[in-house]
Amino acid sequence: MIFGVQTHTTVLRVGTFSCPQCRSFARYEYKRARSYAMIFFIPVFPTGAQTEYVECHQCGAAFQPSILDRIQGDQERLNHFEQAVINVFLKMILADGRVEIAEKDMFRRVLEHYSSQRFSDAQIEAGLARVKQERKRPDQYLAGIGANLNDEAKEQLMLHGFFIAKSDGFVMQEELDLLLQIGTALGMSRLHAQGVIDHYYHIH
Numbered sequence: 582m583i584f585g586v587q588t589h590t591t592v593l594r595v596g597t598f599s600c601p602q603c604r605s606f607a608r609y610e611y612k613r614a615r616s617y618a619m620i621f622f623i624p625v626f627p628t629g630a631q632t633e634y635v636e637c638h639q640c641g642a643a644f645q646p647s648i649l650d651r652i653q654g655d656q657e658r659l660n661h662f663e664q665a666v667i668n669v670f671l672k673m674i675l676a677d678g679r680v681e682i683a684e685k686d687m688f689r690r691v692l693e694h695y696s697s698q699r700f701s702d703a704q705i706e707a708g709l710a711r712v713k714q715e716r717k718r719p720d721q722y723l724a725g726i727g728a729n730l731n732d733e734a735k736e737q738l739m740l741h742g743f744f745i746a747k748s749d750g751f752v753m754q755e756e757l758d759l760l761l762q763i764g765t766a767l768g769m770s771r772l773h774a775q776g777v778i779d780h781y782y783h784i785h
């Protein structure tokens with residue numbers, strides 16, 4: 582008889598939180614882990630206590646569920662951040678003057694890092710129309726955001742913007758200009774932001 586213990590993990594829900602480990606606003610998964618006694622690799626009965634924890638999608642760190650109570654007060658700040666990221670990435674889709682499927686797909690992929698929302702085509706189109714009409718600069722969307730992010734989080738936000746720009750095959754000057762504006766709007770020096778862009782441009 583083969584006997585063992587296996588851990589089963591279930592995702593109970595997802596959301597966005599402010600991760601104390603990687604200091605970014607990131608998607609989290611609220612998980613339940615349970616150990617099962619196994620006979621012939623068939624889970625038979627739960628053994629021991631089940632554990633619930635919150636895992637950061639960005640850095641993989643796990644926290645006590647109470648972490649989510651602590652950040653409830655941050656919800657408004659968080660929503661502001663999420664919406665700001667959505668807006669600047671929508672601007673990136675628009676930057677080269679053409680909206681392409683590859684850009685919308687990449688937009689969805691990078692947003693997984695910041696939001697638990699899933700965007701339909703219609704929602705993206707509505708967002709694009711709104712951003713076009715608002716005619717705001719990145720620094721208007723990103724006001725106050727940079728102060729809550731460390732350098733890695735800022736650089737990553739730029740990298741994700743770069744991925745959207747690159748997704749249709751070419752990075753246009755308008756897109757590079759927008760990236761630079763995003764970097765400086767986050768509080769990076771021009772030189773730092775330009776260095777980040779040059780770096781991505783050469784390795785991706």
Ligand SMILES: [Zn+2]
Binds near residue numbers: 600603604637638640
């Ligand atoms: Zn994290």
